[in-house]
Amino acid sequence: MRSEYPEKNKRKLCESSLLKRKRIMGHGNQIIGEDADAIHLPNPMIGFRTLADLCQIHRSLPEAATGPPYFYYENVASTPKGVWSTISRFLYDMKPEFVDSKFFCAAARKKGYVHNLPIKNRFPLVPLPPQTIFGAFPMTRRWWPTWDDRTKLNCLQTCIASATITERIMKALKDYDEDEIPPESVCRYVLYECRKWNLVWVGKKKVAPLEPDEVEMLLGFPRDHTRGISRTDRYKSLGNSFQIDAVAYDPLVLKDRFPNGINVLSLFSGIGGAEIALYRLGIPMKNVVSVEILEVSRNVMRCWWEQTNQRGNLYHLADVQDFNADRLEHYISSFGGFELVIGGSTCNNLVSSNRHHRDGLKGKESSLFYDYFRILDLVKGIMARYN
DNA sequence: GAAAGGATGATCGATCAT
DNA sequence: ATGATCGATCATCCTTTC
Structure with a gap:
């Protein structure tokens, strides 16, 4: 469990680094020095919510x-x-x-x-959209191996995995039974590719990239919002x-x-x-x-x-x-x-x-x-x- | 031509190990 | 404290296919 303190400390850090930047700035808004442009990304990345919405303070x-x-x-x-x-x-x-x-x-x-x-x-x-992969794609649960611990997908990008990648994954898994946990190196490889390409389990030892309409749904667009243009352009x-x-x-x-x-x-x-x-x-x-x-x-x-x-x-x-x-x-x-x-x-x-x-x-x-x-x-x- | 397929690292932060 | 390792990432380019 993460306490509130790190978040506040980070805000203070952020503010002080901004002040520092202003002091360091020379004429013509030129920044001198490396530390000058440090904006730290918060973790978890939940915006001003903790401080503003919960405490009802006003910025x-x-x-x-x-x-x-x-x-x-x-x-x-x-x-x-x-x-x-x-x-x-x-x-x-x-x-x-x-x-x-x-x-x-x-x-x-x-x-x-x-x-x-x-x-x-x-x-x-x-209504809130589904918050988990299983919520969004219930059919994948049947095929999801226990050693894939993902509950959320990574960022949806502009390209999807090629067939050679999904085939390589299938080949890497072919020697192991469905209820058997493959060696660690195999799991690592498969999970690495799954995370990188946002692959989901669609069959026995089989992963696939999301379809365009599934991406639309995850991003909150109406179904078939981008229909009528090429698949490449949709992604x-x-x-x-x-x-x-x-x-x-x-x-x-x-x-x-x-x-x-x-x-x-x-x-x-x-x-x-x-x-x-x-x-x-x-x-x-x-x-x-x-x-x-x-x-x-x-x-x-x-x-x-x-x-x-x-x-x-x-x-x-x-x-x-x-x-x-x-x-x-x-x-x-x-x-x-x-x-x-x-x-x-x-x-x-x-x-x-x-x-x-x-x-x-x-x-x-x-x-x-x-x-x-x-x-x-x-x-x-x-x-x-x-x- | 248009569409799809396939190969192609690096950066930056977080976390872990020493 | 400090370095090693891990993990995520609104993509581009060239080739192949239709």
Whole structure:
């Protein structure tokens, strides 16, 4: 059992290291020294919950971070050193909230969120999705060996295991009876591959990767949300998206605040995770300006928008880099501003699974974070003028 | 061409052993 | 305290198949 103390100590550590960073920062916001950008990931990764929700305390926001608009930014928790402190510095010195979706569903997904939403009185979406592998896939229980102790899946990625991997596993197990525990080296090998590729037991000594519709379910999307596009694109777009239940935990507070609905600026929308979260929370969307570079993903979201008979307007744009002040002025003057700016920028150059270009925020795709900031800051500026 | 298959380490933190 | 080991990870690139 872990006491409360380590968590608090970590917070203090985190705060003091931020202070240290500020002291060390030279002119022009250049950071000098290694210790400067240390943001520690919490363990367990349950965000501000222990302190805020249970104790009902209220966090104070830096002046520059307060809305309007509300904003919600997401990216992967584990990044090269210094990335989260840079993100935090740009986003008005707000401390990221790190949350693992395994506290909301049967699959892990460790993410960091920077947002200025109130953190009191947050509640999970009901009904809760299955919290364990057996809950999500009851049929696997029949085949699950006792020596595989997994109860949750790891992060759902953009690719699945090839047939050669699952066949190698089957071959490694073929000499052992079903009720026999194989030698330790065999178990280690099989478990290593199962964890790495998120394999589940679908037959006697047989493992398989998840199907696209199973990934949809784990991530909280409607069944067959991504049907109609290639299997490869389904895995890719799902692997790049939100876990709906983990995200929907946060904007519930908007429901009471804006009973008539909100205007949403959704950047890096993908297949519409943010919109689905708001929809499931029962927050009407009056106008959604959605920016997404991939046509397949835009089509998936538009399809969902039409099928669910959304009453609001959906405006789709392709490239965040083309989104300038004139365009924003146009939208803001035509429907009076955005209540929420939401999005998770591309993580390609941040994640460990990228062997070739893990270049941090300098990377070709991940540097689009700066466009998130640029656009958010433009919205703040324009809305301040209107008010 | 589009879709699928298959091979390809490194980083960073947590945990363990010394 | 300090080093060894373990464990997880919103992927890319080239080839093959259709």
